[in-house]
Amino acid sequence: MDGKIKIGIIRVLTLENKYDLENHARIIDENGKFRENIEFVSRCIEDQPFGIHDDETLNTAVPKIVKLAKQMEKENLDGIVISCCADPGLKEVEKEVKIPVISAGRECSEEALKLGKKIIAIGITAEASEHLKELLGNNLFDYYNPQNINSTLDLNSKRGRKSVVDSAKKAYRCGSDCIMICCTGMSNIKIAEEIKSNVDIKVADPLESIASKIKKVYDL
Known part of the structure; x- marks a missing residue:
């Protein structure tokens, strides 16, 4: 893994199964053929068993996403993906971290x-x-x-x-x-x-x- 770019993928659906958690990373890798260059680190926010599907679940998720993004930066990751089309916490995360933020x-x-x-x-x-x-x-x-x-x-x-x-x-x-x-x-x-x-x-x-x-x- 030495020398690879490390990118954190934030999932907004709480997942216990590691295979399911890493599925977005596999699909992104499949579409970009990144195996030689990138290591993906997949994490999910807590207590969102149905993900984000309305204003309430979005507002609840934002501080969790910001916290996880800041943690990933502290772990010296080179970038963050917010893997949700609502772009929850995007503006807040970009204010809090200095690494690139990509959002679905x-x-x-x-x-x-x-x-x-x-x-x-x-x-x-x-x-x-x-x-x-x-x-x-x-x-x-x-x-x-x-x-x-x-x-x-x-x-x-x-x-x-x-x-x-x-x-x-x-x-x-x-x-x-x-x-x-x-x-x-x-x-x-x-x-x-x-x-x-x-x-x-x-x-x-x-x-x-x-x-x-x-x-x-x-x-x-």
């Missing part, structure tokens, strides 16, 4: 804006957040919360996957030219691949976007 929502929105001008965002919250509206501006064509999807855990079923794909089909029919996936849990189940096999539309995926940003920040 910001990076995915930048990718979506490169791909299209009529972006339909698909997420797990009931409505589009003000943060998402700021990120996409007038290019936010619409926002969909798939049927029966209220937290990231609801994605781990055939019904959950179908509901997301059905929303993508609806987006296409409504004239969207790009879908922005607004939940890293959707990246976690690689739903972008399934969407593109069913719908002729461009898809901005948060974990893929994080991989692209890492390449840019660390000149890889």
